[in-house]
Amino acid sequence: MRRFSFHKGHGTQNDFIILDDSYGMHDMHPEFIKTMCDRRSGIGADGVIRVVRASSVREWTGEPSVWFMDYYNADGTTAEMCGNGLRVFARHLINEQLVDTGSFDVATRAGLKHVDVARHGLIRTDVGAATLVDEAVTVGLGEREWPAVKVDVGNPHAVVFVDDGELADLDLTRQPGWAPQDAYPNGVNVEFVHVDGPGKLSMRVHERGVGETKSCGTGVVAAAAAYRARTGFDSTIEVTVPGGELAVDFDGDDACLTGPAVIIGRGEFWL
DSSP states (O other): OOEEEEEEEEETTEEEEEEEOTTOOOOOOHHHHHHHHOTTTSOOOSEEEEEEEGGGOTTOOSOTTSEEEEEEETTSOBOSOOHHHHHHHHHHHHHTTSSSSSEEEEEETTEEEEEEEOGGGOEEEEEEEOEEEEEEEEEEETTEEEEEEEEESSSEEEEEEOOTTHHHHOOTTSOOEEESGGGSTTOOEEEEEEEEETTEEEEEEEETTTEEESOOHHHHHHHHHHHHHHHOOOSOEEEEETTEEEEEEEETTEEEEEEOOEEEEEEEEEO
8 A cells, every 4th residue: 555645725616636746756647646536536636736846857848946837637637737726836835835935936838837926815827828829619518519719828728608698507517529620639628708797707617637627727818818809808807717716917918817726634645
């Protein structure tokens, strides 16, 4: 039997298992991740975050001494970025005194991201560029179909705007389909968005490798970027997800995401 110490945290109820691995000793097998994330036979989470020095990550070619957010979806697949996970990762670094300032950089598979501790315990993260891709994409769910906006936030997104009343009725226990298939060869996060008012959105999301989650940080940024391009709105965009409230600001195409992040406990997992 092997024992693994872990922490558990969430950002707007998008929840994560955190494994400290300063020297890169953990072997992150997909089956191990799926076992930990199982909500009945494991700890239960939307994903696993390994806390490791960038020097231990083979594909990282930047500054080796920064902390690397090694993120995995609940099905064991790797992900390029996770906006809520980044805030939870930052909160863990602060709580465990692994950083000595409230302003620092974090390495991710989508590049180096800056973090600032904001007011009232919120965390503000540099998510990077949210790029709209000029490609016609449709998303289908059951017998319904919508045009989607293709957005790259370091990971792939399809943003669908829905009418009043549609958002609550969507059955996101099923994975949405998309066309053309080669638009997203590695899968996609699908955001269904309703415009509540100027600069105010409501959103539900089906995350690749997970299913419907209470929140998706990069999905919130993708939704805000699509709304901004659609309307020209150029101030703070507030997005309500089932797990809470998030805010997105833009500087050109670069987005910053602000929201809560909490560590709820720690424990030991026996495998």
